[in-house]
Amino acid sequence: MKKLRVTVAGKVYEVTVEVLEDNGDGAPPPLKQVAPSPIQEPAMPVAVSPVHAESKDVASPLAGQVVAISVQAGQLVKERAPLMVLEAMKMNNYIYAPRDGRISAIHVKVGDTVEEGQPLATIV
Secondary structure, rough: EEEEEEEEEEEEEEEEEEOOOOOOOOOOOOOOOOOOOOOOOOOOOOEEEEOOOOOHHHHHHHEEEEEOOOOOOOEOOOOOOOOEEEEEOOOEEEEEEOOOEEEEEEEEOOOOOOOOEEEEEEOO
């Protein structure tokens, strides 16, 4: 076992690691290259926007920037249909319809910065 100090994004962590193989000079073996897996869209929704019983607005579940809008005003949507994509902390967050209905208004455009709870669209 070896105790190491690791710094990630300016924060220092002390970790204990087990060296499984040793090449004789005390250094661990070289790392093996692993091909990255392809990025896939999630099978299930990442974020379904909250909707209050009296509200028809689809609210943003988090603060971020609108990077894509998949629907237009007047369009019929089914529950869990993709509405838009928000980028937050360099991650894409897919926003899905919380219920069946018609998009009566879209309150944001691509490039807009939104706050948590801000209305993104209205479904009637």
